[in-house]
Amino acid sequence: MREHFELRDTDAGGRIGELTVPRADVTVETPALLPVINPNLDTIAPRRLAEEFGAEILITNSYIIHGTDDVREQALEDGLHEMLDFPGAIMTDSGSFQLSEYGDIDVTTEEILEFQHAIGSDIATPVDIPTPPDVPRERAEDELETTQERLEIAESVDTGEMLVTAPVQGSTYPDLREEAGRHADGTDLDVFPVGAVVPLMNDYRYDDMVDVVAGAKRGLGADTPVHLFGAGHPMMFALGVAMGCDLFDSAAYALYARDDRYLTVRGTRLLEDLDYLPCSCPVCTSYSPAELRSLPDDERESELAAHNLHVTFEEIRRIKQAIRAGNLLELVEQRARAHPTMLDGYRTLLDHAAQLERSDPVSKGAFFYTSSESARRPEVLRHHKRLERLSVPQSLFLTEGQPARGDEFDASWRVEAPFGPFPRALSKSYPLTAEVPERTDRAALEAAADGVARLAETNPEADLTLGHRGWPEAVLERVPDDVALIDLTSE
DSSP: OOTTEEEEEEETTEEEEEEEETTTTEEEEESEEEEEEOTTOOSSOHHHHHHHHOOOEEEEEHHHHHHSHHHHHHHHHHOHHHHHTOOSEEEEEOSHHHHHHHSOOSOOHHHHHHHHHHTTOSEEOOOOOOOOTTOOHHHHHHHHHHHHHHHHHHHHSOOTTOEEBOOBOOTTOHHHHHHHHHHHHTSSOOBEEEOSOHHHHHTTOHHHHHHHHHHHHHHSOTTOOEEETTOOOGGGHHHHHHHTOOEEEEOHHHHHHHTTEEEETTEEEEGGGOSSOOOOSTTTTTOOHHHHHHSOHHHHHHHHHHHHHHHHHHHHHHHHHHHHHTOHHHHHHHHHTTOHHHHHHHHHHHHTHHHHHTTSOSOOSOOBOOSGGGGGSHHHHHHHHHGGGSOOOSEEEEESSSOOOTTSSSEEEEEETTTEEEOGGGTTSTTTTOBOOSSOOHHHHHHHHHHHHHHHHHOTTSEEEEEESSOOHHHHTTSOTTSEEEEGGGO
């Protein structure tokens, strides 16, 4: 058990937790955003990040600090907190990003960890090998082995109260990510970034990103705080949280502002294309698009960065409320409709429904069926699994309509899409209180038919009859042949 991370609420793979950072003497509530601070630039001052935006933690690059003489001397003399004037926790990267970009850096894991400790970092990072997507498996294995060796070196460095990360690599091989997660979880290290996913996000490969994170999560323990390195766009935060990620670092707010790009939870817009500002943050209520465009370059960049941060932190708060309310997957689905590749990511997430089901609460508020993807949610899978626990009479009528009259059957159960059959006594239990459209789609009916098939499979001695309301032939083909069928619409 990692005592510095405590879970409070869960929904699907998402969770609200508390990450205790002892060196900073603060506790960070997760999911949390870590704004990226370039020590050589000052788009938004760190003190302002804390006071105006509520940032509890940020991230900066120790390798840049190490390689910049005047900044290095100031950091060593004053410490990061005083140099940056930030009251929360400070995480530092190691130079691995520069390694992936330029192929070489001039520090070792021991040197950079000792430097991070010397400048007062609260969460430090070793020099791992960020293997890019789609490389040959042999390269991914070799570089993963090097990363794992460096994690073992990191364990041996005296870091005092400073937390140390254990990056999880493995390219686009989910089994290697799982192996890497298991190895990292077995160390004494503290925070677990899933690395080298930025190229996937830059290419909108959210489906591959989900598979990578799902692999890492299978190897990591439930009590491990997971950082999705480089996931800076608010459009995909809900998806990332639903996969089980707790920390997100963002340079997007500043990088996009530099290019006059305006963030929304549905994507990014160029300022020149906007006639209205669809936001109520202080920036957007103070300016029109034309007024923003007319500002001097530095001022316009600062104001756009502030807007981008407001949108980003607002989305983190929205996600936390969704977890608390038990409707995180409904929020993920809304975000998935913003871009076809986001929908690919959501559908891939549901491919891992069995994995999500293990952490999904058994009772929540309400289940809303809002698309065919809803038929694949963990709650539906759990209901089908639990059918084997129910006591089934010898003769059972499963019906979308009224209970059978007379003594033709021993009992009559309800059938509701997408869950399938259940005893009427459970009608007021979650998730069987689901709100489902009257115009039920085929995916919901197929899921209900799969529930009937599951009940028949686990009770081969029972005589089952299904009373349905005109289910299509292709749906009925999913029901076993030994289940009698009655079309209620023909009566």
